[in-house]
Amino acid sequence: xxxxxxxxxxxxxxxxxxxxxxxxxxxxxxxxxxxxxxxxxxxxxxxxxxxxxxxxxxxxxxxxxxxxxxxxxxxxxxxxxxxxxxxxxxxxxxxxxxxxxxxxxxxxxxxxxxxxxxxxxxxxxxxxxxxxxxxxxxxxxxxxxxxxxxxxxxxxxxxxxxxxxxxxxxxxxxxxxxxxxxxxxxxxxxxxxxxxxxxxxxxxxxxxxxxxxxxxxxxxxxxxxxxxxxxxxxxxxxxxxxxxxxxxxxxxxxxxxxxxxxxxxxxxxxxxxxxxxxxxxxxxxxxxxxxxxxxxxxx
Amino acid sequence: xxxxxxxxxxxxxxxxxxxxxxxxxxxxxxxxxxxxxxxxxxxxxxxxxxxxxxxxxxxxxxxxxxxxxxxxxxxxxxxxxxxxxxxxxxxxxxxxxxxxxxxxxxxxxxxxxxxxxxxxxxxxxxxxxxxxxxxxxxxxxxxxxxxxxxxxxxxxxxxxxxx
Numbered sequence: 001x002x003x004x005x006x007x008x009x010x011x012x013x014x015x016x017x018x019x020x021x022x023x024x025x026x027x028x029x030x031x032x033x034x035x036x037x038x039x040x041x042x043x044x045x046x047x048x049x050x051x052x053x054x055x056x057x058x059x060x061x062x063x064x065x066x067x068x069x070x071x072x073x074x075x076x077x078x079x080x081x082x083x084x085x086x087x088x089x090x091x092x093x094x095x096x097x098x099x100x101x102x103x104x105x106x107x108x109x110x111x112x113x114x115x116x117x118x119x120x121x122x123x124x125x126x127x128x129x130x131x132x133x134x135x136x137x138x139x140x141x142x143x144x145x146x147x148x149x150x151x152x153x154x155x156x157x158x159x160x161x162x163x164x165x166x167x168x169x170x171x172x173x174x175x176x177x178x179x180x181x182x183x184x185x186x187x188x189x190x191x192x193x194x195x196x197x198x199x200x201x202x203x204x205x206x207x208x209x210x211x212x213x214x215x216x217x218x219x220x221x222x223x224x225x226x227x228x229x230x231x232x233x234x235x236x237x238x239x240x241x242x243x244x245x246x247x248x249x250x251x252x253x254x255x256x257x258x259x260x261x262x263x264x265x266x267x268x269x270x271x272x273x274x275x276x277x278x279x280x281x282x283x284x285x286x287x288x289x290x291x292x293x294x295x296x297x298x299x
Numbered sequence: 300x301x302x303x304x305x306x307x308x309x310x311x312x313x314x315x316x317x318x319x320x321x322x323x324x325x326x327x328x329x330x331x332x333x334x335x336x337x338x339x340x341x342x343x344x345x346x347x348x349x350x351x352x353x354x355x356x357x358x359x360x361x362x363x364x365x366x367x368x369x370x371x372x373x374x375x376x377x378x379x380x381x382x383x384x385x386x387x388x389x390x391x392x393x394x395x396x397x398x399x400x401x402x403x404x405x406x407x408x409x410x411x412x413x414x415x416x417x418x419x420x421x422x423x424x425x426x427x428x429x430x431x432x433x434x435x436x437x438x439x440x441x442x443x444x445x446x447x448x449x450x451x452x453x454x455x456x457x458x459x460x461x462x
Contacts, residue, residue, distance in 0.1 A: 001319035002318055002319050004318055005301065005318035005364040007367075028362075031360060031361070032342055032357075035321075035360050035361075035362065048362065050362075050365065052365070076354075099342070099430065100342075100345065100430020101355055101408070101427055101429070102342070102345060102348055102357045102430045103342060103357070103430065105354040105355060105356055106356055106357070106360070188429070189426075190430055
């Protein structure tokens with residue numbers, strides 16, 4: 001059990017606390033996953049460095065067309081932010097699907113990503129949004145593409161005993177773009193997903209064809225997964241039930257859901273992928289076709 | 300040991316805690332407030348729900364140190380002497396209590412909702428209560444109790460924040 005509990009007041013402060021303890025201290029944000037892992041001995045730390053009181057890490061802003069979210073933004077804050085709901089709907093929907101309200105009030109997006117579970121809702125949405133992640137360590141700050149962080153189930157490249165995920169950024173969705181999160185679980189709250197599918201579509205001028213589509217699926221591989229062949233099948237394809245259903249078929253073929261006592265059988269989950277991809281595409285297209293989208297200066 | 304200072308049920312409290320103590324254990328074992336229950340100890344059941352800075356949180360997943368400088372309300376903070384909070388009264392009247400183990404957590408989730416949103420829709424009530432499990436009642440009476448509490452408040456012209 002951790003014998004020290006610290007509240008740094010800045011990122012630099014937090015990194016110094018970690019460095020001083022040479023791998024024996026670990027960052028904690030909401031702690032909704034980490035505390036259980038520590039109690040059960042799945043992770044270890046002699047000291048917890050609590051980053052939730054560092055100013056500015058809970059910001060949600062629009063900067064030069066990019067949405068920037070601090071690592072401490074909670075699932076509740078992301079799901080209720082007007083900016084996220086309007087310009088990154090898939091992320092708002094994903095965050096609203098996580099755990100229960102009590103978990104969403106405390107658990108952060110940064111924690112969701114660092115914890116690196118292949119079924120993480122927020123992470124899957126950020127993957128479809130092609131988010132970049134800001135990492136700070138003693139040598140400085142850098143932006144890295146989100147997919148670079150994942151090594152395996154529960155293992156991310158962010159080493160919370162020496163570095164810190166500080167922010168996310170991605171292009172805010174605009175005209176002719178739409179997004180959606182589709183999820184199936186045993187119940188509608190407090191249940192790990194049997195499958196999730198996060199989608200972002202861009203329609204062509206005139207909105208008759210897909211210009212591009214991004215389809216992220218979880219958990220169908222050891223790390224969060226993009227269905228790149230299904231995405232390719234939609235490039236320039238006409239918007240029709242047929243093309244959307246075909247994308248679902250292709251996504252099923254290229255992903256490898258396993259049978260799991262926790263979730264469901266492989267066969268069932270393969271069928272579900274088809275449905276979720278098609279359903280998600282339909283919703284995202286509907287959103288993209290809505291007229292009158294405009295840059296909102298109010299955010 | 301760390302000195303933890305918080306506002307607990309309206310009063311300033313300082314208590315010595317271990318860095319690894321969880322809020323629920325400090326409330327129950329060090330402060331004697333056993334109304335907050337431990338169900339699953341892993342954030343699945345909601346029995347340990349308390350309100351921190353206006354939001355429902357799970358005290359079994361919360362290092363006690365996170366409450367330092369914060370305002371915490373537990374089920375013990377709701378009644379005024381012998382006078383029950385309208386939510387407590389409604390839970391009794393609507394038969395929303397059977398074994399009672401989930402009740403404190405249920406009421407704290409309901410209070411957090413109504414403090415923020417005095418007129419929630421049925422969907423909003425369900426969403427706010429989805430993290431609280433009950434093995435006895437079947438939930439219907441619980442939702443009805445919350446709706447009854449909303450009615451009784453409107454009748455008396457009270458505001459939740461004043462309660």
